[in-house]
Amino acid sequence: MKRNSHPRGTDNVLLDLGFDDAEELSAKAALAFKLNELIAQRGLSQTEAAAITGMTQPKVSQVRRYKLQNISLERLMQALVSLDQRVEIVVQPARRARAAGISVAA
Template identity: 45%
Template sequence: MKIRLIDGIEVQRGSDNVFADLGLPDADKLKIKTGLVIEIRKAMSNGGLTQQEAAKRMGITQPKVSDMMRGDFTNLSERKLMDCLTRLGYDIEIKVRPAKAEVGHLMLAAA
């Protein structure tokens, strides 16, 4: 990565995955889960749902929704987060195609 100097501070452009840039384990998984939680938050906001109402629709407890809204979603799998989104009225499409590089990657694209 190219490093630039801006106002005496070294600046380096990151990748498209801040978790990988920070060297966190399971960075791809964290990126996907974060993207799903962002979409859940949008769905709740767009639907005017309280945490209690959203919890009932998603089939989880209100404390789990509260944890999710505060950024703690370690207790929820990617599959469960996708299930929550579908219960909130969203379609999820998974595409599989050959990678351009030797090793492929996971990506979440929200409309």
């Protein structure tokens, strides 16, 4: 019996699953995770979070459920800033060992 070779995965499961916008979705998920963490830590309701972040309550609900298709990276970053967070974007050359791409550390 012949063994099937398994393709080697990357650090991005969304890319491994074949999503065209995997890097953007991954960045959004990282920002949403941090935003959700802050909302929970502060004990904010969705309405309270919406008032602080300038988002609508339905948008906050989407973020809470990680339904991020209709929410921009910029909007997520602005929401984090409104919750007293510093958001940094760092651009640097890609190393040979690491391919060019987008990553977010939250």
